[in-house]
Amino acid sequence: MNLELSEEQEQLASGLRELLVGSGDIARVREFAYEGGGRDTALWEQLVKNGWTSAALPESAGGLGLGFEEAMVIAIETGRCVLHLPLCETLLASRAAGRASGHAGQGLLGEIAEGAGVTLAVGPSAGGINDADDGVRASGDGQLSGTLRSVPFGPLAARCLVEAELDKGGTGLFALACDTAGVEWQERQAIDESVPRFDLALRGATAASLFGDADAQSEVDRVCDEWRVLLAAQSEGACRRLVEMTADYVKKREQFGRPVGSNQAVKVRVAEMAAAVEKMRAAIYFAALAVERESEERALAVAIAKVETGVPGGFVASQAIHTHGAIGYTWEQDVHLFVKRVKSNELLLGAGHEMLERIADIVVDGAP
Amino acid sequence: MRVDIDLNPQEIEFRGEFRAWLTRNIPAGWEPSQARGLSHHESWELRRDFERRMGRDGWLGVAWPEEYGGRGATLMEQVIYQEELARAEAPGLAGHVGLQMVGPILMEVGTDEQRSRFLPPILRGEEVWYQGFSEPNAGSDLASLQTRAVLDGDEWVITGQKVWGGFAEFADWGAVLVRTDPDVPKHKGISFMVVDMKSPGIEISYIREMHGGSNMNEVFFDGVRVPRDNVISAINDGWNAATRLLTWERGVITLAILVNYEIFWERLREYARSTRRAGRLLSELPHVREGLAQTYVNIRMMKLANLRWLAHYLQGARPGFETSYMKLYWNKAHQSVTDLALEMGGADALELPGSDAAPEGSFPIEWMAARATSILGGTEDIQRNIIAERIYGLPRGN
Ligand SMILES: Cc1cc2nc3c(=O)[nH]c(=O)nc-3n(C[C@H](O)[C@H](O)[C@H](O)COP(=O)(O)OP(=O)(O)OC[C@H]3O[C@@H](n4cnc5c(N)ncnc54)[C@H](O)[C@@H]3O)c2cc1C
Numbered sequence: 001m002n003l004e005l006s007e008e009q010e011q012l013a014s015g016l017r018e019l020l021v022g023s024g025d026i027a028r029v030r031e032f033a034y035e036g037g038g039r040d041t042a043l044w045e046q047l048v049k050n051g052w053t054s055a056a057l058p059e060s061a062g063g064l065g066l067g068f069e070e071a072m073v074i075a076i077e078t079g080r081c082v083l084h085l086p087l088c089e090t091l092l093a094s095r096a097a098g099r100a101s102g103h104a105g106q107g108l109l110g111e112i113a114e115g116a117g118v119t120l121a122v123g124p125s126a127g128g129i130n131d132a133d134d135g136v137r138a139s140g141d142g143q144l145s146g147t148l149r150s151v152p153f154g155p156l157a158a159r160c161l162v163e164a165e166l167d168k169g170g171t172g173l174f175a176l177a178c179d180t181a182g183v184e185w186q187e188r189q190a191i192d193e194s195v196p197r198f199d200l201a202l203r204g205a206t207a208a209s210l211f212g213d214a215d216a217q218s219e220v221d222r223v224c225d226e227w228r229v230l231l232a233a234q235s236e237g238a239c240r241r242l243v244e245m246t247a248d249y250v251k252k253r254e255q256f257g258r259p260v261g262s263n264q265a266v267k268v269r270v271a272e273m274a275a276a277v278e279k280m281r282a283a284i285y286f287a288a289l290a291v292e293r294e295s296e297e298r299a300l301a302v303a304i305a306k307v308e309t310g311v312p313g314g315f316v317a318s319q320a321i322h323t324h325g326a327i328g329y330t331w332e333q334d335v336h337l338f339v340k341r342v343k344s345n346e347l348l349l350g351a352g353h354e355m356l357e358r359i360a361d362i363v364v365d366g367a368p
Numbered sequence: 369m370r371v372d373i374d375l376n377p378q379e380i381e382f383r384g385e386f387r388a389w390l391t392r393n394i395p396a397g398w399e400p401s402q403a404r405g406l407s408h409h410e411s412w413e414l415r416r417d418f419e420r421r422m423g424r425d426g427w428l429g430v431a432w433p434e435e436y437g438g439r440g441a442t443l444m445e446q447v448i449y450q451e452e453l454a455r456a457e458a459p460g461l462a463g464h465v466g467l468q469m470v471g472p473i474l475m476e477v478g479t480d481e482q483r484s485r486f487l488p489p490i491l492r493g494e495e496v497w498y499q500g501f502s503e504p505n506a507g508s509d510l511a512s513l514q515t516r517a518v519l520d521g522d523e524w525v526i527t528g529q530k531v532w533g534g535f536a537e538f539a540d541w542g543a544v545l546v547r548t549d550p551d552v553p554k555h556k557g558i559s560f561m562v563v564d565m566k567s568p569g570i571e572i573s574y575i576r577e578m579h580g581g582s583n584m585n586e587v588f589f590d591g592v593r594v595p596r597d598n599v600i601s602a603i604n605d606g607w608n609a610a611t612r613l614l615t616w617e618r619g620v621i622t623l624a625i626l627v628n629y630e631i632f633w634e635r636l637r638e639y640a641r642s643t644r645r646a647g648r649l650l651s652e653l654p655h656v657r658e659g660l661a662q663t664y665v666n667i668r669m670m671k672l673a674n675l676r677w678l679a680h681y682l683q684g685a686r687p688g689f690e691t692s693y694m695k696l697y698w699n700k701a702h703q704s705v706t707d708l709a710l711e712m713g714g715a716d717a718l719e720l721p722g723s724d725a726a727p728e729g730s731f732p733i734e735w736m737a738a739r740a741t742s743i744l745g746g747t748e749d750i751q752r753n754i755i756a757e758r759i760y761g762l763p764r765g766n
Binding site: 348 | 502505506507508509512531532575576577578579580584653703707710711713714715717718719720736739740742743744748749752753
């Protein structure tokens, strides 16, 4: 990839798209995530069988050994169909486990190879969205206690990577079985129902530290940065689909005896949406490259990707609703499913202004 | 300057009187925390009961002229009235279509019989109206509507479909636009009819909105019979009456809505003053301060711009194309303040009301509702066309 996808990467994208569209696409998201259809084990198993959940595992661990650019390509497709399963999170966990040296990392890699889905309880939400939040502490023998809010997918995944304060100080990253003793999940009500969210309460739950006693703060930061890029990539996929849906709609919808899309005002809206999305694509490619190559510009590139999909994502979402007219405001129309994902991703792991501050630290103050 | 910005003693008294009345009369069980648990019908009953009490005590249609039973309230009193209603968290007036749209139109173009039949029950809070204008294929191009009315003896027979209006199931009367002459240019063959919403042949279903609630209806008319005299204004002159009504919708009604934005903004300010992120109060962060200041200005300017035009109406001017400006300011105020709410709330703002993390005032629901503001009552694009073409004479696109 050189700010453009290679042929293999294009094939990867179309392969996943075929699978997701073939399995029911948006209708399936509605059925399982929005209309309470329960756990979608069938689709997860299909993803496992076709190697998608182990895509980021090293080949030695039974995976495809794909890198972060490919993870981004996969994330775009999950955004295009607002996938209701923890595929991106599992890819990120695979990468973190691959970087770990000991048993814990190997164990998690093995479980992912067997088809386990993994979710993440790290970053600003783990440290507490508000200062009132609690956070998790680890005892010397690897027992976790504390509470975390709003963990995506929660018990719908098999394992969870948890950020916790080590008893000797520093930060650890732990692999936790979602149904082990001392773990309690409580579902929340969030707008993007395609990513169900849960509060996690831990009371002496046994978990395995991926990085032993060492302070793993830089690993946690890295997982968060990679997660930001995948959220941004999802938003790009969702926004691009919104542009396509909107363009299709205004070509067909007629008022005043002609397609509403023939009005300059409507063309401007569609064109501005499209221009925002093409810029997003460049931003996420840049961020994926920076992560993959461990570039010095990683922090900057990640923040740019988040900024470019943040407020502009909200813009594309709002315009998509508006340009559909009243239909775009209904539950029945698919627009809102994408809008909710895009607005959520904008606000998760640092909204635009936090990312802008990060950028200012780097480009104005010369911070690393 | 025709708008006084300070209240005079009479207005201060008016505020006191209405506030005291509200304190005594807001229905028990209506507090936001409890109201959420009410079923559609239960909440409807509470609202109706409250509205009848308002009517009984002369608190409906305060802006109506005294000759029609109103209070002939001054502009400032109307503003005060809306503020007090909103601040008391009173139920939204289900009768607003009758009070703020149908009533004024009847006063302008209705017959004496129509006025004496329909105005008093609106004012007493006894009869509620449904606005049946839009159709699946007639949105921005409302004049292309296809719902037909054919004269059969002494009755009109209506067949067709309306969409997006609310309260259809509970309404007594419908203000419905129908095509009475299909053979003339589209604006010239439309009539404005009063339809008894309990008539045989009417079927009503609900539309679910993006936030999950259902306040809008689809209404199907299958051979619905309406007395010949139930036409407001002349036959085939409905378009004029309807556009005047829409003008009111964009104009005066925005004052009522505005107060809700002011309250929403105050909640945001309180949220900023009481919420810490990374050790700092939100209200200390430069982008939050700027955002609060800018949205304050947006809302304040929506108010001032509206008051400026409303002052003209009080002098006898009729609402005209300038109401399109009001609609633009209204949309800007609403969308920007809800954008800011989500930005400030961050991940917490993704939570739906009822969750312990969700900030008061349901940020995401309000954000979604604000997306509809650029669509309803004539879309933003249509308002811009009106301003450019009707006020400044730019060549017509269509
Ligand atoms: C919350 C809500 C409440 C409503 N309440 C009522 C009600 O009580 N009663 C009622 O009758 N109706 C009601 N409506 C319907 C509303 O009036 C229509 O939705 C509106 O007029 C737009 O029509 P449409 O949805 O069919 O969109 P369309 O007309 O299909 O428009 C689609 C898009 O094309 C654009 N467009 C269309 N024509 C042009 C043009 N010539 N130039 C530039 N752009 C153009 C529009 O701006 C829009 O973005 C409500 C709608 C909403 C969302």
